[in-house]
Amino acid sequence: MPAVEVEVTPEILAKYEAVIGLEVHVQLATRTKIFCACPTSFGAPPNTNVCPVCLGQPGALPVLNRQVVEFAVQGALALNCEVREESIFARKNYFYPDLPKGYQISQYDKPLGEHGFVDIVLEDGTAKRIGVTRVHLEDDAGKSMHEGFRDSEKYTYVDLNRCGTPLIEIVSEPEMRGSGEAYAYLSELKLLMEFCQVSTCDMEKGHLRCDANVSVRLRGATELGTKAEVKNLNSLRFLKQAIDYEIERQIGVIENGGRVMQETRLYNPNLGETIGMRSKEQAHDYRYFPEPDLLPLRISNEWRERIVASMPELPPARRKRFIEVYGLRPYDANVLTATREISDYFERAAKASSDPKAAANWVMGDLAGALKADGKEITESPISPENLGELVTFIAKGEISGKIAKEIFPKMWSGESAAAIIEREGLKQISDTGALEKVIEDVIAANPKQVEQYRSGKIAVAGFLVGQVMKATRGQANPAMVSDLLKAKLGG
Numbered sequence: 183m184p185a186v187e188v189e190v191t192p193e194i195l196a197k198y199e200a201v202i203g204l205e206v207h208v209q210l211a212t213r214t215k216i217f218c219a220c221p222t223s224f225g226a227p228p229n230t231n232v233c234p235v236c237l238g239q240p241g242a243l244p245v246l247n248r249q250v251v252e253f254a255v256q257g258a259l260a261l262n263c264e265v266r267e268e269s270i271f272a273r274k275n276y277f278y279p280d281l282p283k284g285y286q287i288s289q290y291d292k293p294l295g296e297h298g299f300v301d302i303v304l305e306d307g308t309a310k311r312i313g314v315t316r317v318h319l320e321d322d323a324g325k326s327m328h329e330g331f332r333d334s335e336k337y338t339y340v341d342l343n344r345c346g347t348p349l350i351e352i353v354s355e356p357e358m359r360g361s362g363e364a365y366a367y368l369s370e371l372k373l374l375m376e377f378c379q380v381s382t383c384d385m386e387k388g389h390l391r392c393d394a395n396v397s398v399r400l401r402g403a404t405e406l407g408t409k410a411e412v413k414n415l416n417s418l419r420f421l422k423q424a425i426d427y428e429i430e431r432q433i434g435v436i437e438n439g440g441r442v443m444q445e446t447r448l449y450n451p452n453l454g455e456t457i458g459m460r461s462k463e464q465a466h467d468y469r470y471f472p473e474p475d476l477l478p479l480r481i482s483n484e485w486r487e488r489i490v491a492s493m494p495e496l497p498p499a500r501r502k503r504f505i506e507v508y509g510l511r512p513y514d515a516n517v518l519t520a521t522r523e524i525s526d527y528f529e530r531a532a533k534a535s536s537d538p539k540a541a542a543n544w545v546m547g548d549l550a551g552a553l554k555a556d557g558k559e560i561t562e563s564p565i566s567p568e569n570l571g572e573l574v575t576f577i578a579k580g581e582i583s584g585k586i587a588k589e590i591f592p593k594m595w596s597g598e599s600a601a602a603i604i605e606r607e608g609l610k611q612i613s614d615t616g617a618l619e620k621v622i623e624d625v626i627a628a629n630p631k632q633v634e635q636y637r638s639g640k641i642a643v644a645g646f647l648v649g650q651v652m653k654a655t656r657g658q659a660n661p662a663m664v665s666d667l668l669k670a671k672l673g674g
């Protein structure tokens with residue numbers, strides 16, 4: 183690469199567009215591995231969750247895990263893929279110390295799912311559809327451990343516990359044009375997998391791993407530029423940072439008269455840079471061939487239908503329904519589908535209340551704040567969705583004021599219902615005309631100066647007098663009724 187001379191200014195950046203495709207590996211949440219009965223549990227002592235099958239010893243035969251197939255089909259359907267009736271396992275051959283078989287069992291020309299898509303919403307609110315080329319099953323390799331041992335300077339250790347862990351690989355079309363789109367795509371993909379509960383998608387534990395293929399070209403060009411494959415993107419934030427860095431780096435190379443090399447690059451989050459690992463001038467040559475030890479995978483219509491029936495309502499459908507049925511704004515519908523647990527909580531609270539929009543505001547506002555302050559997840563909320571819904575109903579019916587509700591809410595943290603607190607503390611809103619008139623008369627008698635001002639035309643003073651009534655009733659008077667009765671009494 184020539185020394186960088188031309189600085190990549192925003193003007194230069196604007197001349198180019200990026201072309202990004204993502205390859206995502208999702209670890210399926212089965213208890214056992216894809217082709218043997220070894221556990222998939224994380225954190226077991228090295229090389230203890232292994233057997234002749236996942237170690238690839240001669241004569242050991244793989245047996246396909248039925249639950250793996252069901253999770254993979256759910257994942258493919260959630261990504262709107264067509265699921266093949268027949269898909270074929272293939273061996274992907276390469277040598278690596280953490281791959282004792284000498285090949286990964288994967289799928290090549292007949293993958294489980296194809297022709298899918300993920301709809302994303304861009305920062306400016308517009309929608310965009312990103313194509314999903316394929317979804318295929320494969321087994322994971324082991325782990326090479328380069329650090330953490332006393333003699334790590336000299337040796338690399340190998341842990342084979344991960345060998346044979348079930349994965350789906352999800353390959354997108356190269357249809358993303360910037361880091362923001364890649365971020366939105368991966369977030370939505372992750373959410374879809376989480377809703378189906380086919381994976382925990384814990385990126386820190388490597389349950390969801392992402393590689394990005396990034397190239398740049400002049401705006402308006404139709405040919406693709408040379409791409410670099412960026413690895414080690416183990417958080418959504420790093421994905422965004424790495425792509426931004428890589429786009430600018432490639433533009434810098436071209437602007438300085440250089441040529442972008444086809445290579446694998448590793449993202450270093452400490453430096454915020456991608457670093458070249460190995461050149462890939464020759465195309466992959468994995469010599470795929472059909473796996474002789476496994477029959478073609480056949481998914482009958484009937485089996486597929488049973489899997490469809492077991493799937494939950496997914497975020498795109500939920501958002502649409504929250505907007506149409508509960509009258510939520512699109513932004514709020516998004517917030518309330520951020521996880522399956524939040525959307526389930528909201529739905530129960532909305533059903534228990536007579537004002538779903540207000541229930542939404544309580545979930546996103548007071549409840550979210552209180553949970554955060556207490557370090558709790560929504561599934562651990564001391565206030566049940568039904569109790570929150572009841573509180574909202576008391577406000578909607580005018581039985582308590584919004585101000586009183588804010589005082590009741592923290593008391594509900596003990597698990598007590600709003601109804602019980604209102605009853606015990608006598609907090610019901612006073613909507614009884616006779617009782618209110620008596621208080622209003624007292625306030626009028628006690629504030630002759632303000633009454634005089636009001637009658638001479640300073641109607642803003644009414645606010646002060648309403649305030650006095652609220653004070654006298656400890657905030658329990660119905661403010662709208664007070665205002666009307668007061669005006670009537672003052673002859674307004």
Ligand SMILES: [Zn+2]
Pocket residue numbers: 215218219220231232233234235236237346
């Ligand atoms: Zn095993």
